[in-house]
Amino acid sequence: MQEFQQHDFAQVRLSTARLELRPMQMDDADALFAMCADAEFVRYWSEPAWQHREQAERRIQRDLDALPRGDYLCLAIVRKQDGVWLGNCSLFSFLWECRRAEIGYGLARPYWGQGYMQEALQALLAYGFEHLQLHRVEADIDPANRASGQSLKRLGFVQEGLLRERWIVDGQVSDSALFGLLQPDWLALQTSAAKHASV
């Protein structure tokens, strides 16, 4: 039987031109709470707006506990220039036999529209496909979440399906648009981007 490697995510650090990605830490609780208490931020999210700062502390503790077990990788997105916490992004629901995981992400509202998530997810996907050797990454988003869909498409994700009435959040029923990105497609996109950059 094939053996699957257990990953310890506690030391993961990723770097891009403008950003540092590192595991969430307890000091991030205020910024995480402010992001998730924002009604506009949670408009298409899987949870209602947070009401209590302890929700942020509990979430961070859950993420910290999961890192060494390698079953949830949640990274804070921090701006290098001034150390400001912008949001976070995650790989989770790992199914190592199929080399598959799901991706999640969010930016605090002041930082939307500046390409930060694009940059962060490029780094997270490079880690997933090239270091962890994932074969497939999936995203489940509200089809009405245009910004999220655009971010995924720019990265090469393809919408593969629509699941009806899959979420009920605060009494609101919504569908799921399922997106997928395969490792060979990701690698081909990187090669073609590198070719264009060198011309």
Ligand SMILES: CC(C)(COP(=O)(O)OP(=O)(O)OC[C@H]1O[C@@H](n2cnc3c(N)ncnc32)[C@H](O)[C@@H]1OP(=O)(O)O)[C@@H](O)C(=O)NCCC(=O)NCCS
């Ligand atoms: C989904 C979410 C992260 C997208 O944020 P975003 O800032 O639009 O994401 P991106 O980093 O992809 O930014 C791309 C936008 O920045 C613009 N931009 C500005 N400067 C840029 C740069 N240097 N590089 C790339 N894009 C840049 C792009 O034109 C694009 O805007 P457009 O979509 O109007 O064309 C954000 O809306 C969010 O956090 N929403 C709430 C949480 C949520 O819904 N999460 C997803 C749940 S599954």
